[in-house]
Amino acid sequence: MSETFDVIVIGGGPAGVTAALRARELGATVALVERSELGGTGTNDGCAPTRVLAKAARLMREAQHFDEYGLIGQEPTVDLELLLARVRQTIRSLHEKKQLLFHLQRAGIVAYTGVGQALFADESTVVLAGNVRLQAKKFILCAGGRARHLPIPGAEYALNHSDLWSLTVLPRSVVIIGGAATGCQLASILNAFGVEVWLLERGGGLLDKEDALTSEIMTRSFRHRGMRIHFTWILDLRDRRTGENLYPAFRHAFIDLPQDFEPLQGLLLDPCVNDPDNTHAILSAYLTEYAQCHPQFEVLR
Numbered sequence: 097m098s099e100t101f102d103v104i105v106i107g108g109g110p111a112g113v114t115a116a117l118r119a120r121e122l123g124a125t126v127a128l129v130e131r132s133e134l135g136g137t138g139t140n141d142g143c144a145p146t147r148v149l150a151k152a153a154r155l156m157r158e159a160q161h162f163d164e165y166g167l168i169g170q171e172p173t174v175d176l177e178l179l180l181a182r183v184r185q186t187i188r189s190l191h192e193k194k195q196l197l198f199h200l201q202r203a204g205i206v207a208y209t210g211v212g213q214a215l216f217a218d219e220s221t222v223v224l225a226g227n228v229r230l231q232a233k234k235f236i237l238c239a240g241g242r243a244r245h246l247p248i249p250g251a252e253y254a255l256n257h258s259d260l261w262s263l264t265v266l267p268r269s270v271v272i273i274g275g276a277a278t279g280c281q282l283a284s285i286l287n288a289f290g291v292e293v294w295l296l297e298r299g300g301g302l303l304d305k306e307d308a309l310t311s312e313i314m315t316r317s318f319r320h321r322g323m324r325i326h327f328t329w330i331l332d333l334r335d336r337r338t339g340e341n342l343y344p345a346f347r348h349a350f351i352d353l354p355q356d357f358e359p360l361q362g363l364l365l366d367p368c369v370n371d372p373d374n375t376h377a378i379l380s381a382y383l384t385e386y387a388q389c390h391p392q393f394e395v396l397r
Contacts, residue, residue, distance in 0.1 A: 097227070104222060111136075112136075117200070134196040135191060
């Protein structure tokens with residue numbers, strides 16, 4: 097099956113939908129290709145679902161002050177299954193309100209959604225699943241961004257932000273790499289849910305795009321809530337047999353970790369490591385447990 101258009105837009109987020117509608121307004125025949133759901137990261141994987149978790153976390157924190165206002169009752173606990181069901185309900189509600197597919201089709205745009213990976217066969221042809229071939233004179237790439245695993249041993253066992261929605265239980269403890277907005281938000285949420293949180297930032301402070309006072313207050317507040325925060329890290333990963341530094345271009349592990357630092361149980365986030373076989377979440381850049389599982393490597397403090 098083959099179809100030809102003036103313009104094909106790859107990606108069905110806000111940029112892709114806007115580009116497709118504008119191209120159609122200018123008289124082009126247009127197809128839009130989206131690997132999964134229309135709406136982009138904000139609707140399906142980022143802002144909207146995360147705000148549901150954030151509201152639940154805020155309610156958990158407020159419940160800690162019941163007694164200050166004469167309210168008697170036990171503090172709530174998190175039912176993760178029900179909470180994620182609420183997340184999915186919120187996403188569905190947004191799709192129903194936006195009606196993006198309806199607007200695209202009404203404008204005369206052919207939308208291919210949920211088609212998985214699209215591959216270029218040549219400069220004018222893209223191939224979808226089922227050997228559907230779409231041809232166009234022009235392509236507009238609005239594929240957006242996705243979380244990636246860092247190129248360090250064991251990173252394939254880590255989870256990234258997108259994997260949160262597939263969890264079935266909360267971990268007892270979690271290491272989050274990165275102290276920018278997303279890392280801080282996830283740290284705050286999981287801390288409110290009762291998870292022990294380590295927040296690790298390569299730079300000198302949290303939220304480094306903000307002013308120094310904001311960073312200082314955030315760090316102080318997080319530590320007051322029991323989170324462990326560490327800055328400045330360098331990896332030294334070597335082959336035990338030869339002493340060769342295996343990752344000279346990517347040197348990240350901690351140089352200021354305390355003596356009592358131990359492997360964390362449970363999860364989680366890229367690039368810390370979750371080994372499903374022994375439930376040890378470890379930092380591949382630091383812990384000797386990785387060397388025990390992989391004898392050819394030695395992780396040096």
